Structure formats: C-alpha cells, structure tokens
Amino acid sequence: MPPLSGSLLRQRPFLLLVLARAVSVLGNGFARVALAFAVLGLPGTGPGALSLVLACQALPQLVFVLFGGVLADRMSRARLMVLADVAGAAAYTALAVLVLAGRAPLSALCALAVAAGTATALFAPAMEGIVVQVVPRERLQQANGTLRMATNTSLVLGLALSGVTVALVGAGWALALNAASFLVSALLTAALGTKGPPARGTSGWADLREGWREFAGRQWLWVVVAQFTVVVAALNAYLGVLGPLTAEEHAGGARAWSLLVAAQAVGTVAGAGAAARLRVRRPLLVAVLATFPYALPLVLLSMGAPLWTSACAMFACGVTGDVFAVLWSTTLQQRVPEAALSRVSSYDLFGSLAFAPLGLLLAGPVAGAVGTRAALAGCAAAMVLACAAALLSPQVRRLTAPPAAPAPVPQPPPVPTQQDASTEQDTSAQRHPG
Template identity: 70%
Template sequence: MPASADRSPLWYDPQFVLLASARTVSVLGNGFARVALAFAVLALPGATPGRLSLVLACQALPQLMFILVGGVIADRMSRARLMVVADVVGAGAYAGLAGLVLSGHAPLILVCALAVVAGTATALFSPAMDGLVPLVVPAGRLQEANGMLRVGTNSSLLLGLALSGVVVAWIGAGWALALNAVSFVVSAVLTARLRVPGRAARTSSGWDDLREGWSAFSSRQWLWVVVAQYAVVVAALNANVGVLGPLVAEEELGGARAWSVIVAAQALGTIAGAGLAARVRVRRPVLVAVLATFPAALPIALLAASAPVWLVAVTMFCSGVAADVFAVLWSTTIQREIPEEALSRVSSYEWFGSLAFAPLGLLAAGPTADAIGTRQSLAACATLIAIATCAALLSPQVRGLAPAATSSVAQRRDEAPTVGEDKAQ
C-alpha cells in the first residue's frame, strides 16, 4: 500500500488513475446500457411492457442473489483479478445481447439468460471493488479517494444517460449495447494492470467464510443499524423514482420533460456532493452520513404536495448532494473499520441488506397508488424515510463512532506485511 505520508495529488498515483479510469469507462458504458437495453427489448417482435419487466428482473435478481457469493470469492482471491473476470463476463453478456438485437432474432429466453449473466457479473464485481480501494489508496486518504471516484463515476453515468438516447436514435440499440460491451473490455484491461498485494490461500470452506463475514457484520451495531435503515430508504426511493414520481409527473407536472429535469437535477447534485465529501472532515462520520439521509424525503414530500417543478428540482439537487456525502462517508468508514481480510464479505452483506426491499418497493408502488392515490403514496414514502432515519439515530454507535476509533485499525492495515505481489495482475 502506498505510504500514508505521501500527500501528492492522487491523480499523480498511476495505480489510482488506473482504478479511476476503469470505473469511469465501465460506468459510462452502463449509462448507455440502461437506456439501450430497454429500447432494444421494446423493439423486438411481440415486445410488451411485461416482457421488459421480465428482462430487467432477470438482470436485477442475480445481483441480490449472488452478492454474498461475490463477497466470499473476493476475500479468497485477488480482488483485481475477480474484477477482471467479472468485466469479461459482463462484456460477453452485453456482446451477446447486442448480437441478438442486431440479428433481428432474439428469443426471449436467450435475452433473459444473458440478462442473468450480466446481473451475476455485477454481483461478483461490486464487493471486489469495495475491497480493492484500500489496497490501492493509503488509509489516511480513503475519503478523498472515494469522493474522487464518485465524482468520476457520477459524471460518466450522467454523460452516458444523456448520450444514450442520441446514440440509440442514431445507430440503434444493438450498437449501443455493443459499445457497453467494449467499455467492459477496456475496464478489464485497465484493471488487469493494477499491482496490488496478494493474499495467503485460505483453508476454510466457503460456508465458514460466509459465517465469519456475518459475524464481522452483525457484531458492529452502527453497521447493521444503518443497513437496516437503508433497506427501507432504498425501497422508498425506488418506489419514487421508478413508479410514483413518473406517475405524478404525467398526471400533474407536464409529463416526461418535467420528470427528466427533476432527475437531471439530482444527478448533478451527486457530482457536487461527491466533490464536497472528498474534502469535508467531520468528527462523527456515521452520524453525519445518517443525518444526510433526511434531505431524500423532502422532494418526495413536495411531489406529494403538488409543488412546482423548479422547487422539486432544487430539492432533488440538494438530496443528490446529501446522498453522495452519505455514500463517501459511509464507504470510507467501512473501509477503515473492517479488517481488510473480511472487507469484501462485509461489503456483500451491506449490499444485500440495503437492496433487500428494493424490488418490493417497485412491486408495491403501483398497487398502492391505485389503492390510496399517487400523492398519498408519495407522502408515505417520505414518512418512511424520515422514520427509518430517526430510528437509526437511536443507536449509540451511530451517534458516537469517531475517526479516532478507526485509527488503530487503519494503522494495523498500513503496517501489515504484504503477502507478496499478485503476479497475475
């Protein structure tokens, strides 16, 4: 690991530049894929909204089902190597989807199968990525690195989403999916050039590793409390962004154009928030992170109150800023507090818990809006976010965990001898 005393800009560190470049390119391609996959499926013969939902579900469910497996694997082998494997698998999946769409013959079962492969690749990639950052960046600069990484990925995602419609209209959804496959290949090549410490072979079974990861996760009150909070928050946000927000925009705000302004404002806020979070220094990062969740409820409440578009957009920008302040402080705290050898497994439990109710939020939003009304459903989502956040603040560890408590962990990690350089990387 680089010496923590080195205070030169992180952009001068070639290892960090490789990691940041790989993530930026990959996320840019994913921005294309979000739009391209939907339009590609809808352009197929016999396409219906139900078929699109099925394909998207086939992509999303493996991310939840296999995320714990991804954490175990990432703590047993080189995380950089696993990320390369995941990128190659993802490239193959999107190349296959592109080929099916471009050929004009795309049986639903094959499209769903490739969507499952793409989702599985994400499940393998995410815990490995979370565990790789502390191996590339000094412990004392993790917050700065996480902020810079999120500025790059948020900017590239926004650019990808903005350009995707133009690309789909210009060259077609199939070629847009092919571009995403290329982005995965570029990410794999860049990640393969990373040089990170290797790790000793583990003799324990995968089940033992899974239990050890659970013990490391469940023994930290601040960790499982915030994950439980975000299981509710993410479900409410998914219901708003995926269903209720577009519904109220269509009914009262003028349709897709108004909703696109609101969503774009939030995306811009995430870029500003990541830049702010890279620099801010706080005494109690988990407390500040949890408090930064409250702004997420405000634009939802304003939508429920039929506020004008400009006011909702302003609050969505602020919620985007707060969301990335949370994300950077949260990621940094986990990376500092959790022993390196268990980091990916703990990250996988964090991912699993936070996303556990996300599909439920999407599934329940439509029927709830039909039963009690769209505005009432939005008000319920805002209330759930506020209640879950207040409940998290009841935890003494959430309120009291301070960086001073993490310094010994970070110091032990920095001073630990490396197992040996991973020659495969």
C-alpha cells in the same frame, strides 16, 4: 503503498482504478435509461414487464453478493473484477443485439438481466475492498471522494446523452455502448497488478461465518444497513419504475426523465467533492442525517410540482447522497479489517438489497392500482421513517472518526562521532587507494 504527498492521481494503480470506474459508469449512464425504454417500447409490454426485467437484474445481486464477498477475500480482487466486467459485457452485448434486431422476447431479456445482475454481485464486494490495497488508510476519504467525483462526472455525461441517444438511434445502441465500456474497464483493471491474499486453510462457509461475526458485532453497521433495506427498496421502485412512468405520463417521456436523473448526477459530483474534504467528528451521524433529502424528489413528483423544482430536489438529493456514500465507505474501510472487508461489504450489500427486487416487482402493479403519484408518496414516507429510526442507535449518533495520523517530525541529521570520522577515513582510503 504510495507516499502521502502529492495527488493520489499521480499513483498509477489508483489512476487506473479511477479510469476503469469512470468508463464503466459512463456506459451505465446509457444503460439506465436505455433498458427501461427498451422494455417499455416492446409491443404489448407495460409497467409490469418493466418491473419483472429490473427485478431479474436485482435478484441475483441479492442471491450471489455473499458468494462474491467470499471470493473477493480469497483471490485477487482485481482479477475477480475483470471476470465480472467480461461477464457484464457479454450480457449487455446480447441485450443490444436482441433490441437492435427487433426480436427481444421478454424471457430472453429476463435471462440476460439475471446474467448482468450476477456480474454486479461479484464485482461490488471486490471493488469495496480493492481501494485499501492501492491507497494509504490515511487518505481513504480523499480517495473515496475522488473516485466518486470521477464516476459521477461520467454518469452525468452518460445520462445527459442517453435520452438523446435513445430518441435518435434507439435503445439498442445505448446498450451496446454500455457493453463496450465493460470491456475497456476490464482492460484497465487487469493492469492494476494487485496481488491476492495468502491461501486460506478454511472453507468458504467458515469464511462466510467469520464475515458475519465481523458484521453483526458492530451495531452501527447493521443498523444503517437495516435502514437502507427500506431506503434502497423505495429508491429502486422510484428510479426503476415509478420515475420513468411519471415522466411518461405527465412530463414528456425519456428526455424529461433524463433531465431529472442527470440533475441528481450533477449533484453527486458536487457532493463527492465536498465529502472528500469534509472533516466531521461524528461521521455516521452526519451520514444518516444526509439521507433524509432522498425523499424530497418523490414528494414533489407525487404533488405534480413543476419539472424544474423536481430537478432541483434531485440535485440536492445527489449532493447529500454522496456525502453519505463517502463517509460510509471510509468508515467501513477504516474500522473493518482488510482481510474481511469484502465479506463485510457483501453483507452490507445483501442487507441493503434485501427488499430491492420486491420493491421493483411491486412498483408497477401498485402504480397501476393506486396511481404513480400515490405510490411515490408511499415510498417517500417509508424512507423518512427508516432514516429517523436509524438515529435511535447510540453507536450511529456517537461513533467518532479515528484521529488523524500525526505528521512525521523531521529528525536532525546525526552528529558524527569520532568513530564515525575514523570509519569515513577508512572508507575514503579504500575508495582511493594509493
């Protein structure tokens, strides 16, 4: 374990992890915008087709994430992350080729979206668990904040350039850049050198049940996950379908939407930096309170507010969202045993993503039936109600941060005794005979 003094970025394993995530997220910044407009640009497609493709990407994350958690607690987490990166690179390479060739049938896009979502399901639980293998527990909050600052800065660059790239050279090249970023991430992760756990004598099903007991035995954990079942569904509907549709209908298309998501990404950089240094007595209470601003951009867009006000709201949402993310990850890593951390994280992801495909599937048809602005208002109301409900849990309100590790007390040098002096004389005589 690296020493506590000095910057975490001086520790080679943590630096490699930061670089791998930064490169991968840079590519994802391109893909987030490119995939939406690649589908919308196909002949004869519309909101329903976009909902279908994005749901095909989200559904495997829900189906396979528990399997990913079991694997990550049974094998080298770094190796699993490399395999997932390679699979993601293959999926996005194929997507780029289809879009660049101008022959991208909807069925093929859906199949490749399933492959990309499966790779994410395998990657995410391993990523949550690997942090505790390269960072001392006393510095987990700083490490989580540093990781999110790096990845969010990369996301800002990716999102800021994605709209221009899509407009100038097309969505296919933006998807190709994402595929290349996966390969670079795989190479950097492979160099981490972390070891896997000892071989288990239990079955995968037994491991899954053990992970469930760890998850269900903590009220604060499943309450916040239940909150995010609703929040993530609404956010996915907004970020994946309703936001791009609103930009297309009322704000000028891909460039306007890129501005909004880039404003949120800039906010996440500021939020991660603040969260890395934030010291609060009740981290979960602060984290849940920080989720209420998620609804603000949706409210403003539903009201037809000027674009700059929505951009400011997205910035504020980014700041508070990363405060939540850093405090939540740190609480998980500090209070869940390392041997079960990836499985518990997989239940966290499973619960949070439970309604995400449904939100994506319904967003397009609902927007077509009642209008995008009414659909946005409904998503905002659902998020506010879910966040308020989480505060009803006593553990969420009262869980306190673990005490900080005391600084080591310097010990005075031992006073030599007569026996020590005799021993030193004997040793000196042996070193210099005669």
